[in-house]
Amino acid sequence: MASSENWNPSSAEGSIAASSASGSTKMSIAAKPFIIRNNRTYINEPTLLYPLPVDLAELHRQSLRTLMLFQLFGGPTTAPGFSNKPPSRVLEVGCGSAFWSMMCHRYFAQHGYSQISFTGLDIVPLVGSGLDQNWKPDKDMRWRFVQHDMRRTPWPLADNEFDLIMVKDMSLSNSMRDPQQFFEEYLRILKPGGVLEFWESDHTVRMLRPHVLKTPAVVKADSDSDSDDSSEEEDESERLGAYAMTNNTPLSAPLNPFLVEYNGWATKGLDARGLSAVPCTLIGPHLLQEAETLTDVRSKRLAVPLSEIRWEREGVGGVVTKDGKSYIDSMKGKGKSTDAKGEKSRGKALTAAQAALRRTALETVVGMIQCLEPILREISGKSQDEWDNWNGKMMNDLLRDGGTSWGECLEVGAWCARKKLNLTS
Template sequence: MAFPLTQESKDSDRPGRADPSSSSPSVPSTREESNSRLKQSLMWATAIRTDMLMHAPPPPKAEPLYPSSGPGHNHSAIFDHDHSSFQSESTIRSGSISAASGSSASTAPDYTTRPFTRINNRFYFRDPDNPYPLPCTVAEVHRQSMRTILLEHVFGAPVCAPQTREKPPKRVLEIACGSGLWSARCHDYFARSGRPNVSFTGMDIISIAPDMRKAGIDWHFVRHDLRKLPLPFPSESFDLIFIKDASLCQSASTQQTNLLAEPLRVLKRGGVLEIWDSDYVFRALLPNPTYPPNIAERDRNLADATATYLISPATPFAAAQNQYLRDYNAWVEKAFEQRRLNPMPCATIGLQFSTEADSFQSVGSRRVAIPLGEVRWEKDGLGWSSSGRPQRALTEDQLALRRLAMITVVQMIEGMEPILMQASGKTRDEWEQCRSVVGAKE
């Protein structure tokens, strides 16, 4: 959910699995809010990635006999892309997310009606088996909202799959929907193109989204822990499924196996699955990265307009040089390992899509690096845009976008304070002293 320095994004558009029977935004300026944090020009990078997939499920006889509801598993399949997993339900890993084996139901902790615990004046999920590391607070909802608006500006729209521009969906599912802001903005996006009647369903472990029906949106909310399979929807229910930042909700082992099966099961034939996610380790973007081949002109122009950098898996990065970020990198890797989370999920997601690429009609991707300040080669007038054009001085809007990116990164790190402090081995006094030193440098 964060993009420390450069942000790497990928959107893979992978239209539908071939039918066996066939023949073949403006970004708000936040300078006043972030003046103290933005004195340093940082060059570091993290990754945001979007993956899109247009999919057609297999013939009915190949579908597993999933019940419409049933016992859950301690497993998330929102990125499930193991083809064998939706041939056989037995490939899905299971586990307990309630009390330890042997404890009675009467003594099991109630994580449904009392899901939160307070740590340092922030609320976090208290279920020890829930790996989600960020707080559940109004401030965090606001941060995620800023991030959604930022990414929409960078990608040019709330949904990247070009197929949705030609044929808007009728039914949309947003998994891990949070406040539902993406659904609201996507509704407005489709309404501007003359499709105001798209139906949206949001799913999350808790309900914090407002009743958007009052705003004229065809909106439904389903409360469900996405680690529990199957998802509570019949097969082939949605034309578009959108998932953002859900790698924080599932274990690393889940991401490596069975990443797309359940979303593909509930996706209609010819539908679109779009996934946005990010790496959580800071890296430094080297000067003038070579832009990837075969990038659409629209994407190049958008990168130039936003002063972002189109990159590829082959783009070289350097280790973070800022000591604060280097400490954070070490702590977040240790903390995520303890929670069985993957600090670099983009590569894993890309691998899962790549291994099944032949099963789909087409695949596309986009990765975007966003510096969190004006970098040295830009200041010196030696920079080049992603399209190979000379880099001009940044505009106020471009600087505002980077400042907004910086704010969301800093707030994310602050939100992870409990697990980072534990991973650092520092006492509370030592941690506060470390924070005061960083604050003084800012």
């Protein structure tokens, strides 16, 4: 087992620890880690059942999603304990291209902390691989890659080794098929007082309806949250063009016909593989089930509209006045507001930054649909020509014709919990 002191920060690629996997998995991955299917590159391991490709197009989509979440969450972690003192040893589970680790390193380095040690764990090495030889961790980054099939436990990592474990976008891996097995490893290698954090997105699309934001964006499950801090975070989410989600947020099925079809196909296809299309509903309960070991469970869920919404431009929903009343209630009895030309006033248009963030969300959703083509085509029964025709119409409708203006949104979330300091055996 590689010691946590064996990092070589002067090396761009760092050290690579060999996997403890054995049998056919190790042999097939070692001999030929990638395979081409449907003109996309996949991990060459049939038993893995990971449905997404790992080519440059998909790595780019995942990087865009990561950048968007960095912006929405205000940095690489939502854990409040790291606002004053950063983590010293960080693990990215299923690191892929290690883009989150590199962005985390840069974030803390800009704040004067450049000696954080990072470890990436994955079944294949995508960092600096044949997929992109230029895609490597920063040269000043303390980086180590551990190649390992995470279905095989224990992982080749020491007990109590990390004070931050990031599990990002892992819902389509085997981690959700047997979450207890993975949680046992998370908690074994996490230091007492360390933080376990999840970032995830749902794989189906719902529609956000007009509403008034009244509840804090951050929900602390086991004690009262700071209302001032929560209100500030909610305001920041709105400023960026997203909406804080609570149990009272009104969401419904989308109106866009392409997304209606996609939702049905994706749900059936993922369910057949033992995967959930709505993983954001599962992570919080999994963390709360570990109450004997974890404390200070927090979550932040956001709905990111995929474009400007009609009711936003009309000033109908999502606006809170100073007295706490909705826009509609506050306008009752006051007549219709008009501008200098005597025309009815409308809600404010999106800023350039808000429009850019929503466009990023939309492009990552369209990219996700295209990545799931084999599953969606199988469930829908479409031939390749039929799929290509549907895909072309879908892209034109969503990307060019404003097909998400009714409120269709991407649902994302961050969850974190702290390992108790004094654990009884």
